[in-house]
Amino acid sequence: MFALSRRPDARALSAPRGVELPPSYLRSSLRIRGVLEAECELTIGGVVIGRIAALKLVIAPGGHVEGDIVAREVVIAGSLKGRVFAPTVAVEETAHIDGRIFHHTISVARGAHFDGRMPWRPISYFETLDQLPETQP
């Protein structure tokens, strides 16, 4: 299922920090259904239904994502339904989340709406994350 994105995931997480590729910005009018693989910073202001692998992902206020996210850093200020796998996660006050956030460090702002779990994982968990696990109850 996730075979397509194995390599980009690994690259996204292991790419050297100094190499900055131009960021992508998906505005509020843009709807995407499919798999997104970004080796750059990706800001989502619109709707994405599908899987996302990115270096850094920002869900802007008004943005909506349904699906799993793998990134080195995730900032959520919009709404999310699905799972997040990222060592660093920030949940802003405008966030509306329904799902799970697998993280190493996380911040959650007062006012954020969060329904789900935030399992902590060691940093090595994210380095070896080439295939998304099926989450157990």
Add this chain to the structure above:
Amino acid sequence: MTIFNRNDKPADTGTSGAAPAPKPAAQPVAQPQAAAQPLSPPAKTGASMPSVISKALKITGQLESTEDIQIDGEIDGDVRGVGVKIGNNAKVKGTVYGDEVELAGTIDGKIEAKKVILNGTARMSGDVVHQDIKIESGAFIDGHLKPEFGKTASKSASVSTLKPVATTGTSPADKAAEARH
């Protein structure tokens, strides 16, 4: 008690002292600004600024927008927009629908647009359905040019025909996760 008072004390001393005063004062101000800033760009620039799919982004799936899209990355699927610009090193495998499509990269598929511009670096493999076309010298075209846009009641008419696709992708995991918590 001291713990609870701790936040107030620096603020008090801050307001009486000269130097540290701006910091405690700035923090509560900064937060509403930070909240306001992300809100304003889509509202302000949403009409004028296109969505940007940079060269480091690959999308497998369908895109639709009621605004302009700038594509510099790789897309495996259909694109629907108003103004669609496909940059130099961009690749699209699928059909591009729009009012105005400007191609400087590669399309392997089809263009259906009212106005089509093929730049000198364009590589177009497939048919172009248009009303109005401009082709610069150097453009590569392997396909038919059909000036039939709008004449046949085609799929390109509306931008929002993509919506009623069933949720696939991650839905089993999502539903399972949803059921659990």
